[in-house]
């Protein structure tokens with residue numbers, strides 16, 4: 283038997299690609315990762331601007347549910363870098379109104395009791411109507427959400443009649459925070475899946491933030507680990523096409539004219555980029571690959587604003603149904619390394635990072651217009667503490683196609699990591715796994731793709 287290492291080319295150096303690289307080098311494969319940008323990390327990437335401040339593709343919350351991500355972080359010794367916050371969800375409303383869903387350290391479903399009986403905003407009648415709508419979920423558990431993929435969440439809620447206020451004030455920002463699309467677009471399956479998990483596993487909904495940048499606590503440690511075991515990471519390399527000989531993939535065509543070959547090819551690209559590199563022959567004739575053309579990426583905008591006053595002391599994720607900032611955080615509180623401005627300590631003031639969504643209609647606006655809308659939303663939600671607050675700095679990142687859009691009927695098109703071609707595998711948040719397009723999903727998809735390659739390799743020998 284040959285002792286030569288089998289080679290894997292990984293296309294895309296986002297979290298899925300970097301995870302797969304680590305897992306495959308651990309299994310003894312010779313790995314090369316090709317990334318088109320000059321930085322790794324994809325949608326979780328972060329970089330310093332010319333003034334030394336970290337800019338992120340987006341605010342990233344770590345849910346307790348992502349056990350596969352924490353396994354990975356333990357292996358690269360960075361699990362200590364997740365700072366867990368109080369187990370609660372706070373909603374900030376126009377006019378300074380607030381409500382908070384607290385969670386108690388009790389077994390399911392008792393952990394949700396305080397959220398139902400003393401959230402300070404919804405009446406017991408509203409919460410009772412909502413609890414009633416969840417009876418099928420309580421009875422059928424995880425078997426129920428997949429049966430509701432034909433409805434948007436708004437359609438599902440209308441059927442269940444649980445009331446407009448819950449939809450507008452709680453579920454609208456939740457849908458926007460989760461997948462950047464409103465309840466009229468998101469499949470009911472997604473919200474029900476998340477609700478079911480939070481209901482069943484008390485710690486699943488606990489949230490944390492990295493103590494600093496994902497570049498320092500995730501991507502670089504992953505790259506360093508794999509490099510020390512022989513993996514090669516190439517940035518500024520764009521893959522143009524997978525080459526197909528009618529039976530298998532026999533190379534990748536790079537934009538720089540080179541062709542690279544390997545024993546296995548693992549595509550860890552976003553869905554819109556995966557579609558671009560697939561050879562015409564595959565997409566037209568194979569239903570597995572043809573199905574990918576139904577999946578689309580969602581636009582989203584990330585904004586940071588540094589204010590000269592402490593507008594909120596909240597050291598946690600915040601939601602807002604009013605305005606354009608469904609989910610945000612004061613990084614000067616949540617993320618210790620980010621309590622800075624232009625390299626100087628930034629204490630007792632506010633460094634907000636916002637996820638701005640839905641972004642479809644905002645993508646064409648200028649930077650100034652978007653910052654103005656965000657600032658307006660802040661001042662609406664904090665009429666008192668924002669009085670007289672001045673903006674010291676703002677940054678903005680537009681992502682035209684971010685996570686895949688989980689619209690009704692899309693679940694059937696999410697590909698498995700194993701493809702009909704024996705030497706081609708797929709990873710990425712959009713591929714089939716429990717966590718949808720998220721950090722947990724990216725890691726789980728990579729784990730599954732690696733299992734597929736390892737299985738194929740061991741059967742071939």
Ligand SMILES: Cc1cc2nc3c(=O)[nH]c(=O)nc-3n(C[C@H](O)[C@H](O)[C@H](O)COP(=O)(O)OP(=O)(O)OC[C@H]3O[C@@H](n4cnc5c(N)ncnc54)[C@H](O)[C@@H]3O)c2cc1C
Nearest residue numbers: 294296297298318324325340342343521710711719720721
């Ligand atoms: C604003 C925002 C906020 C988010 N918040 C959260 C959150 O709070 N919690 C959470 O869990 N998840 C969150 N997510 C989702 C999470 O970031 C993604 O699900 C995850 O990062 C997907 O990783 P991936 O590796 O599958 O894809 P990607 O990160 O997209 O990686 C794909 C990589 O492929 C590269 N690439 C593309 N085309 C080519 C090519 N032709 N050749 C070579 N390389 C190529 C890209 O540059 C990229 O680096 C958020 C996403 C965004 C955008």
